[in-house]
Amino acid sequence: MRGFVIVWLGQVVSMLGTGMTNFALSFWIFQQTGEATALTWAIFFFMAPSVLFSPIAGAIVDRSNRKTIMIVSDLLAGIATIFLLSLLATDSLQIWHIYVANLLAGAANAFQFPAYSAAVTMMLPKEQYGRAAGMLSLAGSASGILAPAFAGALLGPLGLVGIMGIDVATFLFAIFALFIVHIPQPEVTAEGRTGQGSLLQESAYGFRYIFEKPSLLGLQMVFFFINFLAMFGFAVMVPMILARTxxxxxxxxSVQSLGAIGGVVGGLLLSTWGGPKRKVNGVLLGMIATSIFGQALMGVGQGVFIWATAAFMGQFIIPILNGSNQAIWQAKVAPDVQGRVFAVRRLIAQITAPVATALAGPLADNVFEPAMQPDGALAPLFGWLVGTGAGAGMSVMFVITGLIGVAVGLGGYLFPAIRNAEELLVDHEVVVQTAVLKKRLNELTAERQVLRQAPSTVQNQQALRAIALEMRQIGADFPQQSRGDFK
Structure with a gap:
């Protein structure tokens, strides 16, 4: 646990610096353009490579030293910040530069997610997966509390240059934390050997692995839809609040910090509790709850209090939702293929998010905002609920996507492959234990056959009794989840 805590502390500090830069850049972009589109496209250029590069990144992670991948990906993200800092210092920064930097940072993130997720599996026992997910969520939420507050306070005296300089120092700290920690490499399993081949073949292995397991595919399809809805709303949160205030x-x-406080509370709860016993309930009920109390409530709000409440509730639930899902995958997927499988898992779940982000800004500026002006087409239908004027159209986007999100979460319970995922999927530890026991069972069967064909002696009869005793013990030790396969 000590090594994981050191890496976690490095990420806490790094996320704080990144959060400060993101807050300051978001404010700078909206000041320059006054449009939601520019902000949502900045998000798009980060998310698109982080999702689309995932399959190749996952294959490289499984082929390589995971600690090295983590360090290099952190370094690339830092280079993106230095690129923007140098342009800003020479008064040359333009919005398209931010898009380019986000492309690089997003590509680095494609490697970070599978590398960090697979590393946690090797650093901790299964019982700690839920708590680790809670701590990682807590790191992001803690930075979310402090980053807006620090950035808001320091933007005046230090300017954007000073804030980005702090960001550079924080990513160097995170890299140092990785340097001093030992991260074990996984042993090769039967699943790992099956997935070996060229880089292209290994990149495709994650797709085959997930598509052969309906429960894993079903879980990711639920995330496929919920992430589209979530990003379609939250991509316009910043411009909505700025437009309405x-x-x-x-x-x-204030809204972002209160939301982050909710994430901290949710992360702390998950870190100490470990999540619900049935993790799939944490996933599906979490989706329903965050759609109601986060997404829809954010749209209904017309002031800081309701927005902050919605942000708090949404971020409070998300650690439990994501942590429950992460615990399922870490328990069910063999460690030496987690890089490839987790990368494709991310691609399936998040491929819709960049699309939603790219669509949200133009639809907000050109459709929903004009329609929610006092004389707009949607004002009679939604005006009583969210008001009219600047920002009201984006509020409607939140309400609609929140209500559809509830339907997606409830729909997950209609499919047995999803609601019974934990029972239908075998733990990877059980798979390994089963293979060992089956190998020993085959050896004993062969030895028994030889002894039965040999002349009957006292020594042979003793050996046969010993084999029978060991075979009965194997039957008792055989993992419960695999007893249907025991022959």
Whole structure:
């Protein structure tokens, strides 16, 4: 646990710096353009490579030293920040530069997710997976509390240059934390040997693995839809709040900080509790709850109090939702193929998020916002609920996607492959134990056959009794999840 805590602390510090930069850049972009589209496209250029590069990144992670991949990916993300910092310092920064930097940072993130997820599996026992997910969520949420507050306070005296300089220092700290920690490499399993081949073949292995297991595919299809809905709403949260408050950065920082506090509370709860016994309930009920109390409530709000409440509730639930899902995958997928499988898992779950992000800004500016002006087409239908004027169209986007999100979460319970995923899928530890026991059973069967064909002696009869005793013990030790395969 000590090594994991050191890596975790490095990520806490690094996420704080990144969060400060993201807050300051978001404010700078909206000041420059006054449009939601520019902000959502900045998000798109980060998310698209982080999702699309995932299969190749996962294959490389499984082929390589995971600690090295983690360090290099952190370094690339830092280079993206240095690129923007140098342009800003020379008064040359333009919005398209931010898009380019986000492409690089997103590509680095494609490697970070499978590398970190697979590393946690090797550093901790299964019983700690839920708590580890809670701590990682807590790291992101803690930075979410402090980053807007620090960035809002320091933006005036230090400017964007100073804030980005702090970001550079924090990613160096995270790299140092990785350097001093030992991260074990996984042993090759039967699943790992099956997936070996060229880089292209190994990149495709994650697809085959998931598509052969209906429960894993079903879980990811639920995330496929919920992530589209979530990003379609939350991609316009910043411009919605700024539009409805007259560019009040304090109001925006307050909402984001309260949301992050909710994430901290949810992460702390998961870290100590470990999540529900049936993790699939944490996933599906979590989706329903965050759609109601996070997404829809955010749209209904017309002031800081309701927005902050919605942000708190949404971020409070998300660690339990994501942590429950992560625990299922870490328990069911063999460690030496987790890089490939987790990368494809991410691709399936999040491929819709960049699409939603790319669509949200233009639809907000050109469809929903004009329709929610006092004389707009949607004002009679939704005006009583969210008001009219600047930002009201984006509020409608939140309400609609929140209600559909509830239907997606409830729909997951209709499919046995999803609601019974934990019973239908065998733990990877059980698979390994089963293989060992079956190998020993085959050896004993062969020895018994030889002894039965040999002349009957006292020594042979004793050996046969010993074999029978060991075979009965194997039957008793055989993993419960695999007893249907025991022959």
């Amino acid at each position: 007259g560019n009040d950065e304090i109001a925006l920082a």
